[in-house]
Amino acid sequence: MQVALYQPDIPQNTGTILRLCACLDVAAHIIEPAGFPVSDRHFRRAGMDYLDRVTISRHASWHRFTEWRETSGSRLVLFSTKAATPYLDFSYRDADILMFGRESAGVPDEVMAAADERVVIPVAPGMRSLNVAVSAAMALGEALRQTRHASNKP
Secondary structure, three states, X not given: OEEEEEOOOOHHHHHHHHHHHHHHOOEEEEEOOOOOOOOOXXXXXXXXXXXXXXXXXXXXXXXXXXXXXXXXXXXXXXXXXXXXXXXXXXXOOOOOEEEEOEOOOEOOHHHHHHOOEEEEOOOOOOOOOOOHHHHHHHHHHHHHHHHHHHHOOO
């Protein structure tokens, strides 16, 4: 299981997601350009000393990420408010990459079209979306529940 962040905007959210990845032993990908320098103090503070404990791959562009993904054989699962499949009804696989878009704009159509699967975390009517770090925690929790539980069965 891996997490990918498409051009993240907010350093605190990115730091929090990377801390989540460190704690759950999940690799992370940052698809640049990010809306902040990776050395940003807010980013470092949110990630605390956990940033040294997570495997982070930085990709200079969407194109570079797609080149890498083609060689990885991993399925790209995009979390989007525009998707129809609820994340709890989706069957995750060990090698999935869970992707989250920019806090300000999500992902462009090109990225949406390239995803192998698109899922949504449903929210109450009239609400736009959850914070991306909260979404990542919910999504990763469910994906790991399904895959790690399944791999631990006799």
